[in-house]
Amino acid sequence: MTGTGTTPQADGGKGDLAALARGGRINFFGFVLRLLARIPFLLIAGQFYGAEALGRFAYALIIVELGSQLATLGLKRGLAQQLSQSGERSHTHVCYDALIVAAIGSAIMMGILFLFPQAMFPNSEVRGLERLLPITVLALAWTEIMLAALAYRHNIAATVRSRAIVEPWLISIVAGVLAYYSVGGGLIIAYVVSMVGALLTAAWPFFREYGLPHDWSPHPVKLWEMARRNLPVAAADAVEWGTRRADIAVLGLFFSPAIVGIYYVAQQIASLPAKLKTSFDPILGPVISKNVAADNKTAIAQQVRQVGFWIIAAQTAVALGLGIPAMAVMNLMGPEFGVGFMILGVLLAAEVIAAMAAVSEAALIYLARHRNMLLSLVMLGIEVVLGIGFILAFRAMELPTMTQAIGPAIGLALALGFGAISKAWLLKKIVHAPVSGWRWSLMWAAGAGLIVGFFAVMMPDWGQLAIGAPAIAIAFGAVLWFKGFGPEDRELFKMKKQEMDEPELPPPGSSGSNPT
Incomplete structure (x- = not known):
């Protein structure tokens, strides 16, 4: 039973089914790459860092990833609808509005974590470069929004490169190098490097696809409306x-x-x-x-x-x-x-x-x-x-x-x-x-x-x-x-x-x- 007032697709939905299958095939390749990369990271972390260091790492990630989830305000999945309903407005402007919303949310979350780093490490002291961990909030939020914008244009390869190649292999390589040189907090540092790498990998195709926002300036009312509409999704x-x-x-x-x-x-x-x-x-x-x-x-x-x-x-x-x-x-x-x-x-x-x-x-x-x-x-x-x-x-x-x-x-x-x-x-x-x-x-x-x-x-x-x-x-x-x-x-x-x-x-x- 079709929705009222709508004519079903002439091909009976086969075009969408083919698109779903195609996207699934491309990203399945990314899944295999991520699987191959995850194994060396777990081997390195287990063999050279141990269960206790992994437990400390896991708790810190909970706090940082929660911050990034809140900072995106649901735009990871809500951006497709924002673009579909943009009317005459440029898709480029909508995407940059989304990046500004995420930047504001990330700034709030990063500020809290920089002021209270013990929230990430409640049972141990913060060591050296581990204080930089909150910057991954912005990196995570912007990466998600850029990849969502590219997915709207059916660019799935960008997600594979960022999430299945650069991110997991960087964290494995950096964690292995830091373990070899006995650098303290190596897992945390490797995570920061991998998140920044994933952001840069997503940013290049995003700029090629959407370009720079000509004749655009952030509009507080529109930004607030975008954030408010996406609160349930967030x-x-x-x-x-x-x-x-x-x-x-x-x-x-x-x-x-x-x-x-x-x-x-x-x-x-x-x-x-x-x-x-x-x-x-x-x-x-x-x-x-x-x-x-x-x-x-x-x-x-x-x-x-x-x-x-x-x-x-x-x-x-x-x-x-x-x-x-x-x-x-x-x-x-x-x-x-x-x-x-x-x-x-x-x-x-x-x-x-x-x-x-x-x-x-x-x-x-x-x-x-x-x-x-x-x-x-x-x-x-x-x-x-x-x-x-x-x-x-x-x-x-x-x-x-x-x-x-x-x-x-x-x-x-x-x-x-x-x-x-x-x-x-x-x-x-x-x-x-x-x-x-x-x-x-x-x-x-x-x-x-x-x-x-x-x-x-x-x-x-x-x-x-x-x-x-x-x-x-x-x-x-x-x-x-x-x-x-x-x-x-x-x-x-x-x-x-x-x-x-x-x-x-x-x-x-x-x-x-x-x-x-």
């Missing part, structure tokens, strides 16, 4: 970010930095499947915003349903491949990390559960931003309450320390389950069509992966990682390909000569429906 972004960090924050209240460091490594490995969802983010936002502007609810439901299935399938394959040999994966980072294998298993399951909520939210931020924000706040509250509750319950049962530390991961998984169900239900009510990407064929594929995994864990660690993990993912993919994939699903794997051509851009000046 809150939703901050809450989504918070659901991936609240577990670390809760853990830090009850356990030593070394336990936090072990949990952080498990979290970083488990977040790899989540990067598959972000493979579609740069193209999903503009495509959905275009159909929201056209009130084409049928197309929105189809896109969410299709991308949801692609993401759930891919995340499940990666989660099984990393989760079944979880102890071998954690041992790779260092002997002290192996005890966190159960945490890794729960966190990988949580990422698969989260997939549907994340894809539904890509549409809800345009169609029901306030209700989406409220659901996100409830989800965050559930995570914190359950995480603390499980820790206290396990502690009362006198279970081992590492078992107690699983509590926040269980709370996260249950909260994400609530978010997935509630957000898919809300979106279904709005678009009057099914949006869930779940299919029972995923169970058959998972069963094949589990059977292969049963034999894989009998091998030594190197065999589990080099042979077992790929075999599990291949078994899952093979069954799903023959039992679960239809013609539209295989669109993701079709490489076409025409892909060198740019897809049709969302029509500038389109009028979107009012958020509810």
